[in-house]
Structure formats: C-alpha cells, structure tokens
Amino acid sequence: MSFNTFGHMFRVTTFGESHGPAIGCVVDGCPPRLALTAEDIQRDLDRRRPGQSRFTTQRQEPDQVRIISGVMASEDAGVQVTTGTPITLLIENTDQRSKDYSDIKDKFRPGHADFTYEAKYGLRDYRGGGRSSARETASRVAAGAVARKVLAGVTVRGALVQMGPHKIDRDSWDWSEVDHNPFFCPDRAKVAFYADYLDGIRKAGSSIGAVIEIVAEGVPAGLGAPIYGKLDSDLAAALMSINAVKGVEIGAGFGAAELSGEDNADEIRMSNHGPVFQSNHAGGILGGISTGQAVVARFAVKPTSSILTSRRTIDRHGAETEILTKGRHDPCVGIRAVPVGEAMVACVLADHLLRHRGQVGG
Amino acid sequence: MSFNTFGHMFRVTTFGESHGPAIGCVVDGCPPRLALTAEDIQRDLDRRRPGQSRFTTQRQEPDQVRIISGVMASEDAGVQVTTGTPITLLIENTDQRSKDYSDIKDKFRPGHADFTYEAKYGLRDYRGGGRSSARETASRVAAGAVARKVLAGVTVRGALVQMGPHKIDRDSWDWSEVDHNPFFCPDRAKVAFYADYLDGIRKAGSSIGAVIEIVAEGVPAGLGAPIYGKLDSDLAAALMSINAVKGVEIGAGFGAAELSGEDNADEIRMSNHGPVFQSNHAGGILGGISTGQAVVARFAVKPTSSILTSRRTIDRHGAETEILTKGRHDPCVGIRAVPVGEAMVACVLADHLLRHRGQVGG
C-alpha cells in the first residue's frame, strides 16, 4: 500500500475530497470479461449510504456511481463486461453547499486529522475534513463491488459484534438478520438494546466505538505470499487504513495471547471433501497463507470525534481555545464501517487470488 | 509490502530458510554517509538470539552478521559509512546439522504453516520450518539496526506487557528494567511471577501467548501518507507479518471501542516547546499521520505451535494421523518477538521519514 493506491495485481487508487466536485476510484488490473454494471456497484454503495436511519449522519447524498471507463457492451456475452483496462468509478458530491466553516477553519478538532494534515502539508482542506473525511470510504465500497466480481464462489460478509462495551451473543449469530436492522447486527435479540443505548448517546451529543467482524467464506487454500505479502498482513493494512480504526485481529486475535498451545492448535481431520479443521483459531490463515477455512478478521473503530461536548484545543496560530462540533454526526461511526470492511477484505482477497494465479497458476 | 520485500523508500528484502546455508537481507534506499558497522547490527541481533535463558529455545546459533555490500571506509568521516547503495547483511546458519525429519516430513503440524505452504506451492521445505521459521526474523532485526541509523533522535523500544492472561502493572513501568530480565518485562515486580508461570508451562510441554508493546519516542509530527500509506496501516502490516502475530493495535486499540468521544479525544494545550497533547489514546497517529507524541503499537503473539502434547492431524497423502513435536522450543515465542517488533517499527518509521522528506522536503 502506498499513498492513495493499494494492491499489486488488483490495484485500487482512490481520490477526492469531501467537498470537492466528486470522489471516486480507479481499479486497475481487473480481469477482463466479467459482467459489471453500475447497478452492481450501486447495491453496495447503498448499504454504506448515510441518512438511512436516525443512527447515522443526516447528510443526504445519493452516492450515485458512474462507470467512466473499463467496460463495454459485449455482443458475445450479451451484457456489459470489463475489458481488462482501468475501471474508473465516479461519485459526484451533491451535498457540498457552502457551509460556514469559520468555526473549524483555524482550530484543530481533537481526534480528527486537522492537526496532522497541517503538520504534514502546511495547510489542510478544512471543508468537511477534506481527504480525511469518511466520505472517502464510498470509493472503497465501489472498488469492493468490482472485487466481488473477481471472487466468484467467495462470500464476504460483515457484522457489528460490539458497540461500546456491549458484545453480541455469538450463539445467536444469524447472517440473515444483518441487513434487517440499522446496526448490521447479527444478533436479533441485541437490536433493541443497541437502539436504546445509541439513542442515549446520540441525545447526549456523545459518541461510542464499536468492533466489526468480517468473514470470507469459500476462500481457496493457498492465497497469500510469505513473508511480507502475507494475507493477514495485507488484511491488517487494509482494515487499519479505514478511518477511525485502531486495531485489527485475525481469528483468535488478542485472545490468542491467553491460549495454550494445545487449545490454539486447530486439529485436522479428513473428509470426503478434503481436509477439515476442527476449529478456526487461526482465522483461516497460517503462515500468511489461507487454509481454506473461513477467513475471519475483526477491527475496532474509535468513537466519532465530532461531538457536542466542548474540548480544549489550539488553533493553527498556536493559541489555546475550545471547540465543539455542531450539526448531527454518526453517534457510532463503526456502524457504517461494516460495508467498508467487507470491501477492503474483498479487494485484498481479489488481489491475492490474482497474485497466486500469477506465481503458481491454476 | 509485497512478497519478500517491504518499504517504499527504505526497502527491506529478506531471504533464506532455517536450514539452508544462510539467511539475510538487502536494505535498499538507505541514505548515504551514515556510520554503520557490523557491531551496530550485532548488538540488536544478540538481543534476539535464542539460547540465552531457559525460557527460549536451546538452538545455539551465534547469529554472526557480515556486511556484504553498501558500506565503505570514509576518509572524510574517519569511520565506515553507508554509500547509498544496497546494504546486504548475511547471517550463516551454523546449527543446520542433518536432523531426522522423517517424523514431520509428511505430516502437517497444526498451527504451523506446513499445510498452507503445501497447498500453495505443492511442496514445502520441512527442515526446521523452511522459510516460515522464526529464524527469518533475525533478518528483520538486522535491517532494523540500519533503520535506527536513519532515525537519529528517535528511540524505538519494546516490552512484553502480557503473558497468557497476566498483564504487567503499567504504573510500575520501568524501561531500564527491560534488558535485565529474560522476558523484556518492564515491571520488575512481575519478573519472578513470569519465571514461575513459564517454568510450569515449559515443564508441561505446553506453550502460551503474549502481548508486546512497542513505543517510538521522538517521531516528528507529519510522518504518514493518506490514505493507503497511513503510518498506522503500514505499522499494522509490518507487525502482523511477524510469525505468530494474530492482532495489532495502535494507542487505545480495541479499548477504543468502549470509549466515548469525550474520553477518546486527546485535548491539546500550548507550551513553550509547541503543542502538548493531554493524553495519547491516538497512539501518536491521527488520520494516518504522526502527531509528534509517542507512537504506541501493541501486537498479540499466539502460543508456540510446537508442543509436546499430541495433536490430531493429516499427512500430505490425506491420511489421518497424530503428531507431537519433540525437542525443546520457546514455551512463549512472544518473548523474542520484542526486538523483532522494535525492528519492524524502526523500518516503517525510517521509510516514512524518507517518504515524507521526498514529498514535502525538510
């Protein structure tokens, strides 16, 4: 991963600021002759779109995607397909009304990237967070929709598994529930609780963190490239690059620190369909290479930094001051990170699928 | 990070198997005219070397490093310095006696990369784990010693902060203690406890996981490159690439999921020496860019997979069988991960220092 591009064979470059004319991405290296329409991409974008419940920011953006390049109608296939050349996806910013930024233009909002962008570049685009806005993640979701086309036979799904200190009950996990509540929560019994809990936080002008889990099923054994192209290493980079993420773990994750060698070992038995692991503490990855089990990754999202409580800070001239961020924000920005996490995992897997095929064939 | 190379401007390629003639690395992109001797590198290697206490594997390797290229005696400087060309470091394998591998040659050891290497490549180097051996991390430590030369004014230190479920007392943190016990433990009061605890595990032929923390002080504000070259993203990739690591977190990490926005915000005040953050939940990184505070990263290491208890597995022909790994192994492989973690953080910071200077100057 380098600057605004990630991936080696399946390469994604994203661009754009929150309040410029548009954001988007270029997906390079995609195999040719895959069916791909704007609708395929729009479906995923709509899952990330804000303003769909009272628990996400009320910014109204249709997030309508246009395919600018890299596809054509195929007479042979009867549908629109990828051509093997760069696929450019453009999403116009429609909610970029000229707001009054005098409040935050010169002040560094704690928890945001204001101070660091200024420290690095000597200036920053204060309009809506500029490049560091969560809006950038729409480009990732769009790219992820293309990656899913590459990953025929692989299912990449995500869910919120913890909000504040409150974890879901893993025994109640139901994937079909995830898209039927505003939290991407797989535990139906927890939905009402989360609604009440988050309403309280929202009304207090506060915010809270969350943990998201992404599961990829159908990943063939053998993806990943030792030593510095390990599948888990690339997943860690990809998920940690999402705004507000502070931790990433694979399989047993930090819990593995407390396990004994006997408990941690995923024993193997043989079935008619090949090897069967008896557990999955490894999260589907051993030595940086996929085992054929489900790839399981989790990431922690910090609480939204924009809150209604005043915080002490300084301005760009070094004067001490205070700031509170007006307007409505996601009280738990982790919620909308679910489709973003799925997209990043899909992109990493697609990249490794092509890399593996390149080196080893098959 | 790609295959066996990582970094963009400060680029490290490692090579070698556990039981081949040698392992080593090529460090490319290092600035010229930095004083560098084999002794500088040996010092760090000696901290990682096995066989220094009863708590690490008894494999006896001097891990003697030779500088093959990239340095010359400078008459101007009066010392040996880097030339700006690739620095190659070679460590010969001296303990590669022809052991009897018939036990593990065909069996997949659970928790090890045996199954996945075979799945990927259609064969694997079963001698001592081949490329997936922890021995490869010596190359990282050697490269890290070069990175430290680039990082004048920056201190990168690590410590073990948890063994099994037992965490250190952070109020007792004493950096000067770390190099005076076999656990890299910064809490003097915990050393005897860890010794007893690990002796029990060792004698039972079992193993246990650990958590390591790396702290980099003196990192200037402004290092890191949005969006896919974020400093924390590159740290996550680098630390997750270390053998047996299953989780990485920055600053408050997974704990951030439980924080409110008010508590998580690191407020800023002004001092005579510039901005002063009142806390460091961010772990020294906001928006992927360093704040000038200490950069704080933690990673979880799973228990050693080689244990004396028999585990069920299959062999490469698909037959069900059992395996136990004879010989003495690190009962807590996390211990020796401390200098490795330091090295990876140093390499990432050196890379970002050069990348920042390239784009922005100064």
Add this chain to the structure above:
Amino acid sequence: MSFNTFGHMFRVTTFGESHGPAIGCVVDGCPPRLALTAEDIQRDLDRRRPGQSRFTTQRQEPDQVRIISGVMASEDAGVQVTTGTPITLLIENTDQRSKDYSDIKDKFRPGHADFTYEAKYGLRDYRGGGRSSARETASRVAAGAVARKVLAGVTVRGALVQMGPHKIDRDSWDWSEVDHNPFFCPDRAKVAFYADYLDGIRKAGSSIGAVIEIVAEGVPAGLGAPIYGKLDSDLAAALMSINAVKGVEIGAGFGAAELSGEDNADEIRMSNHGPVFQSNHAGGILGGISTGQAVVARFAVKPTSSILTSRRTIDRHGAETEILTKGRHDPCVGIRAVPVGEAMVACVLADHLLRHRGQVGG
C-alpha cells in the same frame, strides 16, 4: 511502471477510452502548496490538441480539463494550491458520436493493437481504438503540466528533428521557432519543406514516421537511482510507453556505437559556477545519474497505422480479409508526440527529484 500507473514518489495513473464518457488521470504524491489552476494544465493540453492544422487529425475535441481533487484556494498564498492529496484531472470526450464501426469491429487493423488486445483479453473496445487510442496521451500531457510545477528551475522542451528520412539542420536550431509552425520544428528553413512533403503523403492517403527530441535544462546533478531506477532507464520506459514509439536514445544514442572512447568522453573543466563539461555525448546522464548538463532524449515514432491503402489482414474469426481505414488521420502522428514526450520527461524528472530528496535530502 506497472499497468496504468507510473512513478514512485510522483505517481501518475491514467484511465479512460477514446469513446467512453471521459479520460483523465490521478497524480499522487505531488508536493503541497504549489500554485496550480486548470489554466496551467490547459495551456499544455492545447499544444497537443488535434485539428489545429491540416497536418493533424480533424477530430474536434476541446480537451477541456477539470481539476476534480487535490487543490484548494489558499488564503495564505492568495491562489489555488495543491494540498498534497491526489490530483484528479478529468477531460470529457465530446466527439464520441456513434460512428459506424461495422468495418473494423471484427477486423484486426495491421499496425494497431487490435490483434494483441483481443489475444490478451479475449475482447477489445473497437470504438476509436479504445484504451490504445492516442487520445490517452492527453492524460499524460495533463499530468506533465503538474510535474512542471514540481520542477521549478527546470525547462523541459521538445522538437521534431526528423520527418521520414529528412532531418533538421542542427546548426539552425532555434527554440523560439518551435511553437510557430505546425510541426514543432526548430529549424525555420525546414518548415516549408516539411509542409510540402507531408501534404504529398497526406494526399496519397499514406503516412510517415518521425523522430522527436526532448531537452531538459536546469536539471541538478544527482538525480537518478542505480541500478534499476536509473534516470535514463526510467526515461526509456516513459518514452517507449507512448503510442507508436519504437526506439529511445539518450545523448549520442545509437551514434555512440560508432564512437571511440576518446571521442565519447565528455571532458570536464572548472568554472566559477562549478564543473563544465566540454561536450554532452552522455546526454546529461552518467551511471544513471544526472550530471547537471542538459538531459537529452530522442524517440522514434512509427508512421500512423491508419492509412487509405488497403492492407491484408484477418478478422477475429480467423478469416482472411483486407482493410483500409477511412476518415482523416494524422499523416505523421509523431508531430503531436512532441508535447507528450515533454510531459513524460517532466513526470520522470519530478519523480526523481522527490526520490532523491527522500533518500539524500537537500
């Protein structure tokens, strides 16, 4: 250079097909706080634009560029400046009327990329050449205009030095002449001759090749990175990547094969302003690193493949057939390659300037 991206620190990704909605590029890694407006870019684009004389294709495209991201109005600077984030430049295709492609849809035009795209991808975008259209070079010119901003103090200029077998007279070289004739010819006396010559070729429905020379003055000594990041190596890749280019040379180039060591050696004398080379057979590059002299590169452009004379070929079903390309085309596509060559050289130099500053500082 990889797929649709080139450069390491100053990275350019281009996208788009001839007859899609738009083409464009993303310039990543550009230093912040450089003044940049759409007009700066438009100026260079206008030099490449077709339809400006009877000697270039009559396709009418305004090639109007929009900056989609990466700039903001700076109150400090009083002008629009780069922010350090990706600069996206978009050029809409306005001349994409639905032509009748039935003639070429299934036939492989000799000299074009029709056969090879089909061989590689199993399909091709036959509309106007798709991705292999010379129209893609507009994106390069746009990126090059940004690179020029990075290269303060460096002048990158190009000229046509040969059309068919007819070379200019180097003793008559006058840079001020280049922008005052339709051939970018620096030899005023040759202009009328070239006009007659090319009229003859154009009227015959034929085409002819050309040689272009690019000269960069003010390049500081020290740019370039041995061994596989040599400045001349990167220039060769960049210029050879331009459509229809079949050869690249630096300084004395192929002529160096005929020189003796004595004649080829550029002797050095000292002046008040530093070292002065007595000749420049090296073309400003020794050992892959700039000498401080003018960097001189030349490239050969083959004749336009679209001609009015029928050529034998096959169609995608393997049937033998013939084809001639109707419509008006550039009789000498090399002419418009001049601003493209300048842009590529500027991008490579900008990249090496940042890379050098990263590794060595200053």
Add this chain to the structure above:
Amino acid sequence: MSFNTFGHMFRVTTFGESHGPAIGCVVDGCPPRLALTAEDIQRDLDRRRPGQSRFTTQRQEPDQVRIISGVMASEDAGVQVTTGTPITLLIENTDQRSKDYSDIKDKFRPGHADFTYEAKYGLRDYRGGGRSSARETASRVAAGAVARKVLAGVTVRGALVQMGPHKIDRDSWDWSEVDHNPFFCPDRAKVAFYADYLDGIRKAGSSIGAVIEIVAEGVPAGLGAPIYGKLDSDLAAALMSINAVKGVEIGAGFGAAELSGEDNADEIRMSNHGPVFQSNHAGGILGGISTGQAVVARFAVKPTSSILTSRRTIDRHGAETEILTKGRHDPCVGIRAVPVGEAMVACVLADHLLRHRGQVGG
C-alpha cells in the same frame, strides 16, 4: 523498476560492489517446482565471464555461483527444485586484491559514474567502480538463468550486430555461429574482420561501441500490460539499465521513422497453425502486447570509458587535472553485453508471463 529491484511478479534485486566480498541477487516470486541447480546458472555466467579471449578484460574471476536459498531436493521430482520462496544467488569476488587506487580515488574519470555518484551521495566507492562496475551485470545473468526456467518453450538469444560503424550482413545470420567466436557474432564472414579491427583499437589503447540484438522466439501472444506496463516499455527500461547502454529499439526501431504506413504495416494471413504475420517491423509487439512473433530488441553500447589516452577532468576538490586509465580493459564492452541483454529480456518476459497469468489466467 525502482532502486535496485525490477519486475513485479518475477522480481530481481541485485546487490554488491566490484571490490566488496561478494555480489549477488535475490529472485522473488519465482514459481515453485521448477528444476534448478547451480550448474544451470553457471552455464550462463560462464558466457559472460571476462578473460576468455584477448578481446575482453583480463580480470580473472571464476564467477562461481552459490544458491543460498529458495531451492530444495524434491523426492517427488527426484531433482533440486524451486520452492516458491526467494532464490538468493551469491558470487564471491576473488580478484579484489588491494590495488593502488591513489590515481583515481579523487579524480572523476570522464564517461564513468564517478562524478555523478559523488554528486548524488557525497562520496563514492572508487574501488573498481563500486556499484557502477560492469561486474554487477553478473548478477543479472544469474537471475536471467532462473527466468529461462520460467520461460519453458521460449528461446532468448542475442548477438552482436554492429561494432563501431561495421554492421554484420543480415543475410548471413547464423545462430549456430554465435557461440563459436569471441564476439557473439552471427555472421561468420565478419569474425576475422572484427578481430583485426578490434586488435587495432586495443593496441591503440582506445575503445569502440557496439550494437547488440536480442531475439525471443516462442513468446505467446498476449504478454504485456497497457499503458505503463507495456512489454516494450519494460524491455526499454531493462536494456537501458545495463551499463553503458545509450539507446534501445524494438523491431524496425529508429528505422520506422523513415517508413511509410504501407511499408510499416505487418500484414496478417491465416495458416493451419493460426495467424501468420508477413513481416515483423513491429518486433513482435503491438500496443505494448506481444503478437506471437519473435520479440526483437536492439541496444547501443557506448565505447569503454577506460582508455589509455589522457583526458581532461577535475578532481573532487574542483581542481583541473588529467587522467588516463592504466591496466587492460575491454576494448569493446559491448561484446560481453550479449548475455546480459539476453538475461534482461528473459527476466522481463518471465515477469510478464506471470503478470498475464495473474490477470487473465491460462
């Protein structure tokens, strides 16, 4: 290509200086299960080795290669095979006697990289040219031998086609002749002439340039990646990166500038074995992608810069002086560039074979 590494999937990193303990390379990304022994590599190295005739430098180096990593004896295959992990090749420098360098230590030899290394790095390894020594090309040849293993069915051969102004007669081209004369000359009738010509130059203490041609047969159609990963673009970079190369051309090359569109078009007919091109002005590449014809590249090598005639120069303190290079040198360094050029072409083709398989499969 970046710094000391080139290639994307088949990646080569070289290291080492002329007078350090060793030179070598790391080949990363090589497919597993390819038979590979040191002898396979030695065969190619021996073709490049100096001291084999009076027409090359008399430096005596056995250039004995050792495989340090990346291979193992395969019981399944009964031979030593690649494992898919990095292949490290080491060649010790045995002729590094402590010569007296006082003559050249402070003086910049015209035509060499002395001045530019000093300008870039602030110091240089004056012993035998350090990193810029032609000795580095042995590492390329070693890597190329591995690449040939990847390229089953592809033949990569080279020949000297011009020495000074004297070109071979292409009608007399006989590949079987190439390895039977000291010039890699495919025109038997020219050998005696070249011997006399070069003896004259050698005895005069002078040197002369040359042109080398590399031909790869059996390359499947479809290799190459538009727009900045074009096969010809990567070949240009690879060949231009060889010491002393000043020009590269593909197919008709600079001659294409003088061709008409009719003459340049390679017409296509159909045969029982697929498409047959009627000529190969394209040099086997159209739009950056291989056509299935022979890939033909040529490069110009400047005369050896080390000559016995005194040349004017300056020293590192800025004082004007003169220098002549004693000792025996290659009077035509282009000769030994033949196996180097073959190796570079083989590496580029291997890389593109894996990249193509990654993106498109098959």
